[in-house]
Every structure is written in structure tokens, then in C-alpha cells.
Amino acid sequence: MPFDTLGLSAELLRAVDDQGYSEPTPIQQNAIPVILNGKDVMAGAQTGTGKTAGFTLPMLHRLSQSPATKGRRPVRALVLTPTRELAAQVGSSVETYGRYLPLRSAVIFGGVKIGPQIKKLHHGVDILVATPGRLLDHAGQKTVDLSQVEILVLDEADRMLDMGFIHDIRKVLGLLPKKGDRQSLLFSATFSEGIKQLANRLLDRPIPIEVATRNSTADGVSQVVHPVDKARKRELLSYMIGSRNWRQVLVFTRTKHGANRLAQQLEKDGLRSAAIHGNKSQGARTRALAAFKSGDVRVLVATDIAARGLDIAQLPHVVNYELPNVPEDYVHRIGRTGRAGNEGEAVSLVCVDEHKLLRDIERLLKRKILKVVLDGYEPDPSIKAEPIQNGRKGKGRSQSRGKGGGRRDRRRSSTPKKTTSKASPAPPKSKSEQSNSTGKSVPAKTKHKRRTRRRSSAI
Secondary structure (H helix, E strand, O other): OOHHHOOOOHHHHHHHHHOOOOOOOHHHHHHHHHHHOOOOEEEEOOOOOOHHHHHHHHHHHHHHHOOOOOOOOOOOEEEEOOOHHHHHHHHHHHHHHOOOOOOOEEEEOOOOOOHHHHHHHHHOOOEEEEOHHHHHHHHHOOOOOOOOOOEEEEEOHHHHHHOOOHHHHHHHHOOOOOHHHOEEEEEEOOOOHHHHHHHHHHOOOOEEEEOOOOOOOOOOEEEEEEEOOHHHHHHHHHHHHHHOOOOOEEEEOOOHHHHHHHHHHHHHOOOOEEEEOOOOOHHHHHHHHHHHHHOOOOEEEEOHHHHOOOOOOOOOEEEEOOOOOOHHHHHHHHOOOOHHHOOEEEEEEEOHHHHHHHHHHHHHHOOOOEEOOOOOOOOOOOOOOOOOOOOHHHOHHHHHOOOOOOHHHHHHHOOOOOOOOOOOOOOOOOOOEEEOOOOOEEEHHHHHHHHHHHHHHOO
């Protein structure tokens, strides 16, 4: 079935042809006609199957068929994404396919100055792509009006919930027309009970569209597990990259600190590497990704923030240096390779601590993953499993929250926990005591604590 049978305008077909596409993917073939008819959609598709164009093309068509009102352009379509990288990717897709249409678009997310975004919104945009946190920042400053939104898209809805955006999404829904007065589209690569509950709140009699088994991986991706001791993972990773001459490798870790440390270790091994995660500035993330795509950086080490929104043409290798805590994230990680029908390889380095995480992943996939022990890297059977620390102080789930807009991080850091202590007799003065600005003696330890509190409140 060619694109010109789907009912898209000539301008959109011209833009699609410019990209070299002649036939729609299964998700595009199934979703585009339904969206063109104005129906709400709950769509499930594997990553890398063209789902972004699956909602972008019909959205552009519908908006172009009904010109905006005179005067300042209202926001007529809103696309919410969980991460900055995914927002940028969707924004690029809107510009690419809408190049021959008189529609304006903007992308807003945290981690960058808000001033230029305010200026662009002031001039009016038809299509707004945003992360929830920064969008609510604009709504709070009254620099955006969402009361005339005609089409709402939630892209990667499952990741949105996993990152703790449900409360922000509810706030955004309160700024929009009621669900019967707008078209709502929900796209997700994995489904959970939370997704179903969100769909009931968001969608009005949605049409379900699934083009593959739920929570499945692309057929073109080969998967293998290499059992190895945790202390030898980095050694094995360097060996594989060097001996197999891998030129472009995306490596996933569980924590930001772990990503930084691994990138530094790989650099010492002679492998040009960079790290990308939520603590990096947007500029640093953009530069690292650009260097990786161009081949200047051979290894990109990332946390799960990069599992969504990274569209790297023909990425050959993905390595799970550490398995994710959430099994669905495995699907999204390895979905960075084998995109658009290409073949890819997903390798997982699994130590004894991660056996339960591996079983959870296999249970989700409903299949066993091939396990191959490499010569010279056989696991030591005497090593006992230890609990996995999910980030700082065992609270790693929170390290992935709020990456889209930054509001959550600011709110958390600006309200340091109060500390209380019982009164005790003042100890005799010693050389370790220092004078504060009032002339009273303050123990050095207490002064350090005050400096720490002041510094944390300014982040």
C-alpha cells in the first residue's frame, strides 16, 4: 500500500517523498486513516517502527485543512514527551513533514533558557511539542494558552508514567478542552495497568491499534547474554569493542555516576567515549549525541533517559552494561538498534546480582535469551549475589524522574530536609572551632553543614 492511498494531502506526500519513503510501515498504515477520521487512538508499536510519523502526518493534515483563526495563532496541537531528546526528535519530524505547509511549530523543554521559548510562543505556534515540567512552567507564567488545543498526543506514555509525570499530566489535562472536545492520541511501546487507567482518563472511545505483540522486541535485533563477574564487566566490554572492531556502541548503565565512571574508564582503555544523562546540561547532551552520530565518539554511555528519543540511523550495537530495574526499559533500550527494518545486536553483561532482573525481562518477553559464556570470562561460582543499590542510597527510581522539564528537581532541591538535635552542654573550645560572622564560636562540622544546606538550596 503506497502513501498516496492513505488520504494525505499533496504537500505531505511531497515531503514524504523527499525523505525517500514510498510505503508506510504497519503502524502508519493502520493509524493514519483512523486519526484522519478524527477518532481517538490508543496505539502500541515497537520502537523504531515509524510511529512518530504515524501521528505527525495525520496531525499536520488535519490542522492544514482548517486554517487557524485570525490574529495571534493559538496552540492547536500539543505533543507531550517524557524526555528532551524525544521532544527534539518529534519537533524535527514536524518540521520535516510540514515544510510545505503554512504551520508553525515550537519545541520547549527544561535545561535551557526559558526566554527564547517565551518569545517564540508570543509570536504564536500551531503545534507545540513539550515535556510536562517545562510546559507547566510556561502555564504558570501565563506564556502559553492551551484552551484551544484540538489534538493532544502522548508519546511514549509508558515512560511518562515510569518517570513520575502522572501528576503533571493531570495538571496539563486541566488546562485543555474536555476529552470529548479534542482528539487524543496515546502511543506506547509497552503497556501496563497504569497505561490503561491513563487511557480511560485521556481518551474518548479510543480505537485500539496494535501491530505487534505487546512488550515485544523487533525481529531484526539479535539478543545475547554474557554471564560475567561484576568486577570484570568493564574489562569484557573493552575487549569486545576492540576485538570485534565495533565502531559505534550505545552502552546503558543504571545510574548517572556509573555512566560517568564507565566513560572515563573506557577513555583510559583507548576508546573515545562520552556520557549522557539527566545531570548533563542540554548543550552537553546535544554535543555528545552529535559526536556519537558523526563517529567522533565511539562509545556513548547513557542512563535510561537515552532509551527514548535517540534516533540513530543504523546503530549496530547496544550493550546493557547493567540490566534495568524495570523490565520494560530493556525493550526500549534495545529498541535503539534494529530500527526501520535494519538489523542490530543487543548484548547484556549479567552478573550474579542481576539474575532476578534477567528473569523478569524474560518473563516480560515470554522467551529465554541466549546465554553465552565467553572464554576467559567465566563467572566465579563462589561469588554470592548482593542486593542491587538502585542509585544513590538505594533510591534509584527517583533518579529518572523529572528529566523532561526540571520542575521536579528544582522543587526537591530547594526544600532541604530539616534537621533537629537535642540540646547538649557546650563542649570546651578547641582549635577546630571557628568564629562565625556574629563573633560566636561555631564548630567546623556545624559550619560545614550550614554551607551544605545553603549550597543545596541554590541548585
